[in-house]
Amino acid sequence: MTPAPVPETAAPGAVVGSGEHILSVRGLTAHVAGQQVVEHVDLEVAATGVTALLGRNGVGKTSTIKAVMGLIGRTGRIDLAGQDISGLPTHKVAQLGVGYVPEDREVFSALTVSENLRIAERPGHAHQYDLVYDLFPELKQRAGQAAGTLSGGQQQMVSLARALLNDNRVLLVDEPTKGLAPRLVQEVGQVLARAAEVVPVLLVEQNLQVVRELAQHAVVLTGGRSVHHGAAAAFLNDPELTQRLLGVSTGAEGSV
Amino acid sequence: MSEVILLAVTGVGLGAIYFLVASGLSLIYGLMHVLNFAHGVFLTLGAFLGLEVAQRLGASTWTGFAVSLLVGALAGAAFAALTERVLVQKLYNRHIEQVLVTVGLGLAAVALFDGIWGTDPRFPRGPAWLSETTTIGGANIPNIVFVAIISAAAVLAAVVLFLKHTRYGMIIRAGVENRAMVTALGIDVRNAFTLVFTIGGAAAGIGGVLASHHFGYVSPMLGQTLLIFAFIVTVIGGLGSLIGAAVASVLVALLQQFANFYLWGTGDFAVVILLALVLLTRPSGLMGRKA
Numbered sequence: 001m002t003p004a005p006v007p008e009t010a011a012p013g014a015v016v017g018s019g020e021h022i023l024s025v026r027g028l029t030a031h032v033a034g035q036q037v038v039e040h041v042d043l044e045v046a047a048t049g050v051t052a053l054l055g056r057n058g059v060g061k062t063s064t065i066k067a068v069m070g071l072i073g074r075t076g077r078i079d080l081a082g083q084d085i086s087g088l089p090t091h092k093v094a095q096l097g098v099g100y101v102p103e104d105r106e107v108f109s110a111l112t113v114s115e116n117l118r119i120a121e122r123p124g125h126a127h128q129y130d131l132v133y134d135l136f137p138e139l140k141q142r143a144g145q146a147a148g149t150l151s152g153g154q155q156q157m158v159s160l161a162r163a164l165l166n167d168n169r170v171l172l173v174d175e176p177t178k179g180l181a182p183r184l185v186q187e188v189g190q191v192l193a194r195a196a197e198v199v200p201v202l203l204v205e206q207n208l209q210v211v212r213e214l215a216q217h218a219v220v221l222t223g224g225r226s227v228h229h230g231a232a233a234a235f236l237n238d239p240e241l242t243q244r245l246l247g248v249s250t251g252a253e254g255s256v
Numbered sequence: 257m258s259e260v261i262l263l264a265v266t267g268v269g270l271g272a273i274y275f276l277v278a279s280g281l282s283l284i285y286g287l288m289h290v291l292n293f294a295h296g297v298f299l300t301l302g303a304f305l306g307l308e309v310a311q312r313l314g315a316s317t318w319t320g321f322a323v324s325l326l327v328g329a330l331a332g333a334a335f336a337a338l339t340e341r342v343l344v345q346k347l348y349n350r351h352i353e354q355v356l357v358t359v360g361l362g363l364a365a366v367a368l369f370d371g372i373w374g375t376d377p378r379f380p381r382g383p384a385w386l387s388e389t390t391t392i393g394g395a396n397i398p399n400i401v402f403v404a405i406i407s408a409a410a411v412l413a414a415v416v417l418f419l420k421h422t423r424y425g426m427i428i429r430a431g432v433e434n435r436a437m438v439t440a441l442g443i444d445v446r447n448a449f450t451l452v453f454t455i456g457g458a459a460a461g462i463g464g465v466l467a468s469h470h471f472g473y474v475s476p477m478l479g480q481t482l483l484i485f486a487f488i489v490t491v492i493g494g495l496g497s498l499i500g501a502a503v504a505s506v507l508v509a510l511l512q513q514f515a516n517f518y519l520w521g522t523g524d525f526a527v528v529i530l531l532a533l534v535l536l537t538r539p540s541g542l543m544g545r546k547a
Contacts, residue, residue: 071436077541082544094442108430119426124444 022170022200023068026074028086028107030060037063037072041226043219045170050192052232056247061204062103064221065172069093069100081169095122095186099163099199105155113139113158116147120162123243124184127154132161133142135191141142153184164195171201177210177216189213208248212236220245258394263513265392269401271509272408273470277462277479277486278493278501279415280336286432286496287445287452290344290360290433291350294358295460296479298336302328302461303468303478304373307380315381318432324408325465332461340453345446362480369476377473386469404466411459412502419498432496448460460522485512488527492534494544504542 023045028190030038038060045051053061067074070090078086082237085093094100108115116140121127133140136157142150147158156176163171173192177185188209192201196214205211222245228235235241242248277299284292290410306324313320339361363485386403389396428449438445460479461498467482468474489508493500506528516523534541 032286069440071440089444090436091442091444094440100440102437102440106434108433108437110433111426111430115426115430118423118440119430119438119443168440 001058005029014020020047022075022081025064025068025087025204026066026077026079026080028064028074030063030072030074032063032072033173038067038074039062039223040076040224042225044229045200046217047200048196049216050196050203050232052209052211052215052216053202053219053221054072054246056245059221059223061221062174063077065174065202065204069098090120097167097169098122098129099166099168099171101159101163101171101173101176102163103204104233105152105159107147107150107158107162109146112144112145113147117161117165120165122166125166127165128167129165132164133218135164135194136161153180153187156180156184156209157191160191160195168199171195171199173201174204175206176203177205177207185210195210208242208246257464262395262397264516265395265397266401267510267513268506269404270513271399271506272341272404273463273467273482274485274489274509275408275502275505276411276466277359277409277482278489279498279504280453280459281483281486282490282493282496282501283415283428283432283452284420284456285490287428287435288344288449291487292344292358292453292456293355293483294339294361294365295336295456296338296481296483297362297369298332298383298460298479299464299467299482300369300474300476300479301335301365301464302332303464303474304369305371306461306465307330307378307468307474310380310382311326316320316383321386322384325462327368328461329458329463330461332464333458336453336457336460337450339457340450344453345449347360348446355395362483366476366480373476374475376475377475379473382470390435400466400469404470405460407466408505412498413518414531415455415459415498418455423446428452485527488531492531492541494541497541497543499539502541507534 021044025041028038028041029036041060043053048246053064055061063072066072070088070093074086076086083096085096108119110154111119116247117132135152138154139157139161142154150158160176168222170236171256176188176192180188186205187212192203192214195201203211203215211232218228218230218232218235219226220228228241228245277295281292281295285292306328309327310320310324313323328458343357343361344354347357356430386400387398389398411505421431427438427443427445431445431448435445464479467478485508492502492508493504508530511526511530512523515526519526
């Protein structure tokens with residue numbers, strides 16, 4: 001599953017996006033307020049299933065996702081299904097079918113739940129309200145409630161629902177279980193598993209148990225660079241590797 | 257007693273004019289984080305063009321007055337939209353430069369108005385009824401005060417309905433809260449920027465026509481003078497909050513009126529004290545979001 005890195009001299013877009021990868025990042029460097037936060041990251045998101053983006057705290061996982069979205073300044077090449085999106089503004093990236101579930105939910109707290117969903121409706125797309133309300137029946141009951149008054153778990157549902165509402169080509173999901181109770185962690189995991197049946201997902205996740213359950217592929221960042229590409233299970237089952245790259249030890253049971 | 261009523265009602269009337277300037281400022285800052293120092297010149301342009309049109313149509317007719325309000329709104333809206341598209345948007349996310357360009361535009365526009373209309377004030381005439389008074393509780397209140405209050409209330413209601421019940425309104429409310437996330441949903445937020453400037457410019461233009469009748473004159477500096485109080489109102493109300501701007505407009509104007517009358521003309525001073533108190537105790541304003 002691990003492709004050899006595409007040689008620098010490869011014709012742009014010639015290899016990537018040819019079915020195996022939906023998203024391909026080459027030499028991505030990103031900066032916030034003049035400070036470099038991501039340095040020369042290469043990564044691929046498989047065209048199906050969940051690709052986990054792993055690494056220690058502060059290594060640049062969130063920044064990598066933000067850079068793909070164009071939310072922070074970036075250089076390098078980012079191909080979405082073979083199309084270079086690295087020069088596009090954020091709204092164009094999203095319009096091309098990149099769904100974004102940010103760290104900390106970022107629901108619009110002054111808007112109602114139903115407004116949070118309506119604002120996410122992309123014109124010219126079919127909107128999957130059936131799917132969303134099937135996954136999160138609670139959101140239908142709370143349609144008129146201000147999103148700021150929801151619990152953290154409910155806000156996470158809104159944030160996920162916003163991304164699942166449109167027909168996306170890839171979802172970028174950043175720490176969806178952060179700060180959630182164990183029962184909700186499971187629920188979010190189930191939702192992502194179901195989403196991943198129809199759309200590939202790039203997942204940043206600290207909870208390795210969730211990663212173990214969901215991810216088929218793993219990319220590990222260290223020091224702002226990507227150092228490991230491989231099958232998620234193989235990586236997580238290698239205690240020496242996880243200790244070195246993540247600073248945690250994982251047994252085969254993954255009791256993290 | 258009639259004194260208090262007179263001060264209170266004219267205070268609310270003054271607050272109405274402050275609100276027409278401050279509403280746009282507050283929305284523009286809330287959504288774009290731009291302090292628009294040129295906002296006063298939208299008002300002045302509206303006042304001058306409204307006056308010109310009214311004179312041609314018959315200044316003392318109601319038609320002339322109504323059309324002057326409309327022209328004031330359109331002039332303010334057009335000037336504001338142009339400002340946003342030509343100057344502010346080019347400096348997207350460069351806030352210092354945006355402030356500098358609006359300061360520059362404010363100075364240049366005042367100079368332009370000086371050139372066109374002269375530095376002396378012009379005195380608008382309106383329908384006779386406007387300069388008459390209505391007696392409430394023994395107080396003789398100029399009728400223009402009621403027109404100002406009703407106009408500002410109508411603008412407030414219209415903007416609130418727009419924000420609550422249209423897609424663009426929803427985008428603006430969401431953008432005030434978290435602009436980056438709005439773009440991450442695939443929305444080109446720049447159109448909302450232009451729209452907010454346009455709405456703010458229209459409100460200021462209406463404010464200009466009303467202010468010219470309320471104060472009895474128009475001069476090239478009229479708007480920029482009001483702008484200072486509008487900024488204070490915006491900060492007290494909470495940057496980005498429309499309702500906050502409405503409440504603070506009335507509060508500031510009432511304080512100013514009463515302090516001027518009872519505390520030996522210290523109205524402006526009292527307003528600055530209020531500003532300081534609010535900043536010290538509630539830095540994000542009466543209705544602003546906690547930063």
